[in-house]
Amino acid sequence: MSAENCNDVRLLVMCTNFAAEKHKTQRRKNVDKTPYINHPIGVANILSEAGISDVNILCAALLHDTVEDTDTTLEELEKEFGPVIAKIVAEVTDDMSLPSAERKILQVQHARACSHEAKLVKLADKLYNMRDLTKEKPENWTDERISAYYLWSKQVIDEIRGTNPIIEKQLDEIFRREGLIS
Numbered sequence: 001m002s003a004e005n006c007n008d009v010r011l012l013v014m015c016t017n018f019a020a021e022k023h024k025t026q027r028r029k030n031v032d033k034t035p036y037i038n039h040p041i042g043v044a045n046i047l048s049e050a051g052i053s054d055v056n057i058l059c060a061a062l063l064h065d066t067v068e069d070t071d072t073t074l075e076e077l078e079k080e081f082g083p084v085i086a087k088i089v090a091e092v093t094d095d096m097s098l099p100s101a102e103r104k105i106l107q108v109q110h111a112r113a114c115s116h117e118a119k120l121v122k123l124a125d126k127l128y129n130m131r132d133l134t135k136e137k138p139e140n141w142t143d144e145r146i147s148a149y150y151l152w153s154k155q156v157i158d159e160i161r162g163t164n165p166i167i168e169k170q171l172d173e174i175f176r177r178e179g180l181i182s
């Protein structure tokens with residue numbers, strides 16, 4: 001069945017299944033090595049909880065790390081799920097051929113020019129990762145690395161404020177706890 005002929009529920013299930021297949025051997029960096037798929041599902045859940053019901057945004061959230069972290073191509077996403085979802089994923093995909101520090105600078109520089117849809121996925125992605133950090137230190141991460149991650153996340157978020165008040169309030173609660181805002 002092509003994406004154009006799918007109803008919203010079918011499309012969401014197809015994207016969840018696609019992401020689960022693509023991330024099936026990957027784990028998060030926490031001590032328990034949680035299956036990686038928990039992250040994209042959790043990002044979509046944050047958006048849904050915040051009242052986002054646009055199926056393209058929720059599908060892009062489910063797929064947001066497939067190109068960055070697996071062998072998936074944007075062409076494949078476009079063929080499977082259409083150009084709208086593929087474009088949102090493209091906007092939140094870092095160029096993994098670049099060093100980590102450079103990717104982080106580029107995220108800050110490019111965030112403001114992203115579409116509203118991509119900004120929503122970015123907000124939810126950062127919220128999920130920071131919640132993870134508040135719960136559990138990833139293996140081998142020093143306190144300095146964790147502080148640097150919060151600081152960098154805040155730089156990205158500051159570029160895209162005004163996108164969603166519910167998610168931004170939750171992000172600010174974490175920034176406040178970490179002493180990054182008063």
Ligand SMILES: Nc1nc2c(ncn2[C@@H]2O[C@H](COP(=O)(O)OP(=O)(O)O)[C@@H](OP(=O)(O)OP(=O)(O)O)[C@H]2O)c(=O)[nH]1
Nearest residue numbers: 027028029030039100101125126128129130132133138149
């Ligand atoms: N907090 C946390 N992060 C984990 C965990 N497991 C995997 N990650 C991923 O690690 C990345 C952050 O680690 P860094 O060391 O700063 O990033 P890097 O690998 O890209 O250099 C995030 O992805 P990213 O794409 O690099 O960053 P982002 O753009 O998604 O924020 C995040 O999704 C975990 O258990 N906790």
